Amino acid sequence: MTGREDYSAFPIPRPSPRKPLDGFTPTREAVGITGAALSAPFADIPLAAAPPDKGTNLRFPAAMIPDMKDTHAANDPIRDLFFQMRSLAAENPFARNNAEVFIKQARFMACFNDDYNGYTEFSSYYPCYQHMGYEQLRTYFTWRSRVRSGDIQPTSTSYVFLYVYELLSCIGVKNPSDGLEKLMTLMRAAGSFAPVLSAYLPQWLKDYHICYTLPHTFNAFIKTYGLEKYYPEVYLFGQIDEDCLWLWNGLSVYDVSKSTFIRDGYGEFLKQCFYEALKSLQAYCKKRGAELGDLFFYRIAKSTAWRPFDKALYYRDDTQLEGLSEFSGNMPVAKDNRQTADALLPYSDYREMIGYLIKKTEVCARDVEKYKYRITANHKPILRVLRAVRNLKLTRSEIDKTILKAVMDYKERITRTVVSVDLDNLHRIRSEAMDTRDKLLIDEDITAELSVTTASAQPSPPPISTSAVYEALPKDGWAELAALLSPTEHEALRLAILNNSAVKAYCDTKGIMPEVLTDNINIKASDCIGDNIAEWNGSLSLYDDYRDIVMKWVDV
Numbered sequence: 001m002t003g004r005e006d007y008s009a010f011p012i013p014r015p016s017p018r019k020p021l022d023g024f025t026p027t028r029e030a031v032g033i034t035g036a037a038l039s040a041p042f043a044d045i046p047l048a049a050a051p052p053d054k055g056t057n058l059r060f061p062a063a064m065i066p067d068m069k070d071t072h073a074a075n076d077p078i079r080d081l082f083f084q085m086r087s088l089a090a091e092n093p094f095a096r097n098n099a100e101v102f103i104k105q106a107r108f109m110a111c112f113n114d115d116y117n118g119y120t121e122f123s124s125y126y127p128c129y130q131h132m133g134y135e136q137l138r139t140y141f142t143w144r145s146r147v148r149s150g151d152i153q154p155t156s157t158s159y160v161f162l163y164v165y166e167l168l169s170c171i172g173v174k175n176p177s178d179g180l181e182k183l184m185t186l187m188r189a190a191g192s193f194a195p196v197l198s199a200y201l202p203q204w205l206k207d208y209h210i211c212y213t214l215p216h217t218f219n220a221f222i223k224t225y226g227l228e229k230y231y232p233e234v235y236l237f238g239q240i241d242e243d244c245l246w247l248w249n250g251l252s253v254y255d256v257s258k259s260t261f262i263r264d265g266y267g268e269f270l271k272q273c274f275y276e277a278l279k280s281l282q283a284y285c286k287k288r289g290a291e292l293g294d295l296f297f298y299r300i301a302k303s304t305a306w307r308p309f310d311k312a313l314y315y316r317d318d319t320q321l322e323g324l325s326e327f328s329g330n331m332p333v334a335k336d337n338r339q340t341a342d343a344l345l346p347y348s349d350y351r352e353m354i355g356y357l358i359k360k361t362e363v364c365a366r367d368v369e370k371y372k373y374r375i376t377a378n379h380k381p382i383l384r385v386l387r388a389v390r391n392l393k394l395t396r397s398e399i400d401k402t403i404l405k406a407v408m409d410y411k412e413r414i415t416r417t418v419v420s421v422d423l424d425n426l427h428r429i430r431s432e433a434m435d436t437r438d439k440l441l442i443d444e445d446i447t448a449e450l451s452v453t454t455a456s457a458q459p460s461p462p463p464i465s466t467s468a469v470y471e472a473l474p475k476d477g478w479a480e481l482a483a484l485l486s487p488t489e490h491e492a493l494r495l496a497i498l499n500n501s502a503v504k505a506y507c508d509t510k511g512i513m514p515e516v517l518t519d520n521i522n523i524k525a526s527d528c529i530g531d532n533i534a535e536w537n538g539s540l541s542l543y544d545d546y547r548d549i550v551m552k553w554v555d556v
Contacts, residue, residue, distance in 0.1 A: 154193035176212035202230035254355035375531035
């Protein structure tokens with residue numbers, strides 16, 4: 001059997017044609033098909049245009065052909081306005097792209113306001129007027145009119161992007177500053193009903209600052225609107241300012257704002273230390289022929305073409321792009337007809353690298369201030385980054401030395417005592433000093449006796465034991481940590497002290513990965529005492545600084 005013997009072809013009978021019933025078949029005029037078709041959605045967009053002359057090649061898509069005038073519709077000035085707007089596409093049928101036609105039509109409709117009672121959804125990739133029906137155009141211009149008056153209501157995402165395209169070309173605004181303000185207002189309001197906007201608008205805002213003259217720098221704009229998380233490269237490559245600690249902290253896995261060092265009043269000192277450390281690191285990288293940003297980003301090309309407002313409907317002549325000034329936010333733009341920029345990609349661990357630099361600076365700051373609580377900066381999460389920049393000869397030991405020296409130099413500079421003497425009173429000061437010396441002058445034997453007596457009477461200070469240091473640790477932070485840890489985490493810490501090789505087997509019985517357990521413990525420890533207390537390297541190991549104190553509250 002081949003499997004085909006059970007089947008055989010058979011003919012399908014044709015259906016008999018249905019005969020019309022005389023006297024019952026309605027005519028087109030009887031059902032009013034003309035009026036119904038004219039009032040239906042998209043009725044003003046014809047499916048075909050008038051045939052071209054013989055021998056003429058059609059060089060533009062049919063979707064760009066304007067509507068044919070509807071002579072049957074009632075007189076509607078708004079419909080006539082839309083017809084004129086669509087006709088702009090036919091005036092330049094050889095337009096380079098849809099963006100060029102859109103800009104023409106958007107300028108034509110810039111001052112139009114509408115008050116339409118209906119609503120029609122619209123969804124399109126690269127939305128533009130030419131692809132919208134009558135009801136969709138009425139819906140959009142009504143929504144835009146309300147947005148301009150300050151009333152931003154939820155609507156289709158395509159309508160939102162269409163309005164953004166207008167603002168990117170400064171259409172319907174007083175000046176570029178007014179357009180930027182409207183973009184930010186829309187970004188804040190549309191986050192709830194058009195969240196995808198946040199995936200495109202940050203890059204477009206950067207391009208906006210390149211293409212237009214604005215009264216502020218891009219860095220100032222980011223800080224004003226709190227957009228640091230969207231532009232890490234600006235702070236990793238841009239100019240370093242004195243507030244860099246808090247700006248970089250927003251990009252770090254280590255939140256220094258929760259540190260006890262900050263809570264005890266050393267925030268300003270640490271901020272200045274980090275500022276000095278970054279400047280020293282910048283000089284160190286430059287000495288090695290690199291940049292500070294090379295610790296966080298790598299370049300994938302040296303001549304990547306830059307196109308303003310990529311993935312948006314935006315058209316601008318090449319002559320308008322000539323002579324653009326260099327952008328301060330690491331978006332260099334050539335001042336000729338070829339605008340180029342380095343394509344940068346972040347290392348997967350760049351946030352860990354930032355956290356390490358901040359925490360290492362805090363470690364050094366605590367040491368020079370002789371702060372009562374010490375912490376350590378774990379360098380293991382950044383090993384992959386350090387291996388990637390090995391060709392730049394940037395090593396962790398040199399980075400650590402640079403940070404420590406910068407902190408120590410800053411401490412010495414702010415504690416240096418500067419004495420100024422009024423030269424006019426110098427003679428008087430010397431005379432008074434001589435008189436004072438004569439009054440205090442005594443016999444040398446008496447002085448020696450007093451020195452011996454004083455030295456024998458003064459007891460030597462007792463040595464500070466390690467247990468005493470641990471007793472001085474904040475009881476509230478450790479007590480809070482002990483309360484936050486789960487029974488599983490308590491038991492894991494107890495096993496880490498007794499027999500750390502048994503921790504993995506214990507985690508297997510609980511159905512939890514030991515790495516995850518360690519991370520959970522360290523997260524809670526960072527919140528309570530400002531530092532990690534353990535690490536997983538095949539077994540759970542407690543840091544020596546905290547081993548004794550952990551032993552107390554796990555009953556070992």
